[in-house]
Amino acid sequence: MTADAILEALKGVVPGLAATFGRSCEVVLHDYRQPDHSVVAVAGGVTGRRVGGAMSEIGLAVLAAGDEAVDELNYLTRTPDGRLVKSSTMPLRDEHGTVFGALCVNLDVTALRQVGDLLADLAGGGGAPTATTFSDDVEEVVDAVVRAEELALAKPVAGLGKPERLRLLRALDRRGVFHLRGAAPKVAARLGISRASLYADLAACRTEPTDEER
Structure with a gap:
């Protein structure tokens, strides 16, 4: 089936x-061919997603993985208001095997979890939940990814030296940030x-070997 036919069916x-699954469940259908407004269908209100909204960092990671993307099942995230969410993201492929979207269940x-440790297995996942940004605003998603990298660096991103800036841009590129229209500025x-400096640095990131490759 074509990508459009699969989306219409889903x-x-x-x-x-x-x-x-009831009112605690949300299902979101994404078309990654339009990453800055990828949500094409949604039912439920767990994360407040709306049709026409942007993808989250999780979606960016799937987009960055391209055709190598695999199902990500039963991972834990935490919404900005503190609710714990068990999620699964299942990439969608067209008749050529190309990943073009995803079906997500939250x-x-x-x-x-509040019931106690006895129900921990039912709630899913043994690791600590990660924070993610579920938003219909592309700028909020980009800002959340930058903030996460800022925490990893343990310093503000403004004023980074060039080596650190290149490492940051390489990390953002791996996470699929620059697939979003308007992310670069x-x-x-x-x-x-400046934008020109960013594009020059990004080109360098994509051509120069990483520390691990040297």
């Missing part, structure tokens, strides 16, 4: 799948450099 499945397991503004 649009009819999304409400029924969400209803099966289940609010906050209440289950937003990142340049956060770094305090």
